[in-house]
Amino acid sequence: MMEDERRAIQLQLSKMPTPKVSCRRPLCWVKVTDIESRSALIQLSAPEIDTKEYEIDVGEFNYELLLCEKGRDGKYKLVYSGDATEITLKDLKPATEYHLKVCTILDDVRGSPTEAISFKTSPCEPDQPQHPKLQQKSKTYLHLKWNSPNENGSKISAYILESEVGDSPGNYVEVYNGLQKQYRVSKLTAATKYTFRLAAINNTGKSEYSEPVSFCTSGSAPSQPDPPxxxxxxxxxxxxxxxxxxxxxxxxxxxxxxxxxxxxxxxxxxxxxxxxxxxxxxxxxxxxxxxxxxxxxxxxxxxxxxxxTLPARPDPPSKPQIKGKIHPHYFRITWGKFAKIVV
CATH class of the missing domain: 2.60.40.10 (Immunoglobulins)
Incomplete structure (x- = not known):
């Protein structure tokens, strides 16, 4: 490809109009639709290229989507690269304003990114909260406290604290419903384990319950044990x-x-x-x-x-030695502290 041709194609690749949110114009090249709390659908059409002058198959175009969530002039992150013309962006943050740019690519020729356009994801229910933490306890109560999860664009209107009852796992009853971020669960039995879970509610719905957590009410110190x-x-x-x-x-x-x-x-x-x-x-x-x-x-x-402990066998004695002169009919042998006459 000649350099002049390359520059001309690059210029035309850069002519993709600015992305539009839910654009209704029939010739709009880019649409951002189906915006939900954590996803959005991006629809692309190839930019207009003078195919009479250049032999170009628009089906060979690739696209890059660049996304930023910290202001229009913030740092953009590549979130998609490929030839698809419908891309669902996932794992977006609820109630967050995003800025989108699109870049068209043909072989090694890259068009300039479009101007950024904003779209905002919708609010949703709060994130799953962390489990409650134990602040104080006695033989008859457990004082629990918790932190606020992400509200996701809608203010939390209530917390629901539930306690497991009976011997059947998963059988919970509500013990608190309100805006406070702490609660004293009273009228409990001493030296007994209780299991709790927590959920948060806003105008869009109810979060998932936290992971269950168990705490024991106070009892008494152990009595004197039997001897070891x-x-x-x-x-x-x-x-x-x-x-x-x-x-x-x-x-x-x-x-x-x-x-x-x-x-x-x-x-x-x-x-x-x-x-x-x-x-x-x-x-x-x-x-x-x-x-x-x-x-x-x-x-x-x-x-x-x-x-x-057990007794052990005696250590090996020292080596026997002859002591004194050897006589015709006897001699003396010693080992350790002992001596014996051998006749």
Whole structure:
């Protein structure tokens, strides 16, 4: 393609009229229609080219759609490139003004973008809110608080807080309906788990419910647990175990070896129900005590119990050695602290 021809075609490719929103003129080249809260339909027609002077198939045209949501002179983003003449723009933001430019391309010749035109998506229901957060609790109430989701062009008129009831998952009842962004759910049972979900409403509809979230009312600290038990016994190791009760969340195990003089020291803190203690001395007695805890506090220490490691076989003795002179009928052999006369 000659440079003059290239410039002439580029000039004609740039003659696409400015895009129109729901344009009713029969010869309009670009239409922005079916505008919804999160999508819009773009319809394109090829620009008028003098096909008598140039052998051009308008079916070979490609189009680029450039979109901006931060003002007419903001940064435009390429949202489509191809030969389609009907393009549905998706994932748009509700109640947002967009600015659209269109560029026509033939092979490696690119026309100038059109002037920008604005269109605005329609409002819709609020975004899905985040789940409520726990602010305070007692044995009989849970005080919940939440943040506003995106309103999407229509002011939020109410929040709906629901609580799951019974043992059947998904069975919810409304506990609050209003504009406040916090609520104290009262008349609850102590040490009981409750599950909640939240929705927001505006003039266009109701949002999806938040992800369910569960909170427990206060109870009481655990009572004194039974003493820890000996599960396995070795020469230098002991495996200590204990029993979990409904009100127990975590446990603290302490040991006293009586030789170090430090008294009881921690050897385990956590939710497990057993712990293997390494590096103990053989054939020695160790004392243990256990405490349980939950959100309300710690229990008293259990009664103290004592468990002993196993004895081990003696170490190999030193090598026997002859001591003194070897006599005609006997000699003396020693090892370690002992000696024996061999006759």
């Amino acid at each position: 038990m000996l599960s396995e016994c070795y020469v230098t190791e002991l495996v200590i175990s204990w029993i979990k009760r409904p009100n127990d969340d975590e446990f603290a195990l302490q040991i006293d070896d009586q030789i170090s003089g430090h008294g009881f020291i921690p050897v385990y803190n956590g939710p497990l129900l057993s712990h293997r203690i390494h590096g103990l001395r053989r054939n020695k007695e160790y004392k243990f005590r256990l405490a349980a805890r939950n959100e309300e506090g710690n229990s008293k220490w259990s009664d103290i119990v004592a468990y002993k």
